[in-house]
Amino acid sequence: MDYECTVYVPPSTDVQQIRTFLREHVILNNPPYNVPLLLQTYLAPRGRPLRIIISRGRRQVHVIDENHGPASRHVLQTAIRGFQQHRVRPTVTQAGFQALQRTPTRVAPAPTKHTCSICLEVIMEHELQLLPCAHSFHQRCCQRWFQTSPTCPECRLPCQ
Numbered sequence: 083m084d085y086e087c088t089v090y091v092p093p094s095t096d097v098q099q100i101r102t103f104l105r106e107h108v109i110l111n112n113p114p115y116n117v118p119l120l121l122q123t124y125l126a127p128r129g130r131p132l133r134i135i136i137s138r139g140r141r142q143v144h145v146i147d148e149n150h151g152p153a154s155r156h157v158l159q160t161a162i163r164g165f166q167q168h169r170v171r172p173t174v175t176q177a178g179f180q181a182l183q184r185t186p187t188r189v190a191p192a193p194t195k196h197t198c199s200i201c202l203e204v205i206m207e208h209e210l211q212l213l214p215c216a217h218s219f220h221q222r223c224c225q226r227w228f229q230t231s232p233t234c235p236e237c238r239l240p241c242q
Contacts, residue, residue: 085136087117088148090129097132100124101145104134108141198223200235215239 091100100121107120117134118125131148196205200223211221217236219227227235234241 085113085115085117085138086134088131088133089118089121089124090126090131091121091124092126092129095124095130097145097147100132101143104136104143104145108136108143113138194218200224200227213239213241215241 091097104117104120108115115136117136133146133148135144135146136142137144194205194207194210196210196218197203198205198218198220200219203220205218205220209220209222210218211224212218213224213234215234215237217234219235228241232240
């Protein structure tokens with residue numbers, strides 16, 4: 083049999099502290115539990131509603147912040163979906179891609195922090211080819227790759 087009640091606490095109250103306090107009380111004492119009396123130092127006439135469920139058989143304490151219900155779940159799911167779709171998928175025409183290939187790169191024999199995922203060698207600055215999806219490769223590797231496939235070798239974004 084479970085004990086359940088709803089109490090109100092100030093918005094700044096640490097819910098974990100309340101849970102720990104109740105958990106210790108439930109372990110040390112037998113039922114019945116007068117939760118409003120136990121929590122009188124934390125309570126407020128208005129504020130954040132907390133639903134407290136004490137499972138007497140297993141002596142488990144659940145403190146549920148009613149302000150973090152379905153609306154917060156929706157915000158979290160929206161943020162996750164936005165993060166998963168963070169890469170913009172631009173459409174690049176053949177002419178646009180050829181213009182990118184004709185764009186001169188800086189000539190400097192210094193290595194970059196990038197490794198070409200086609201040949202697995204370090205890319206030097208003068209060999210760098212950056213695709214619209216922001217992946218980088220050797221220019222020669224890109225040219226060979228695009229003879230067989232019109233997509234990025236890493237993310238398969240259409241590049242032609």
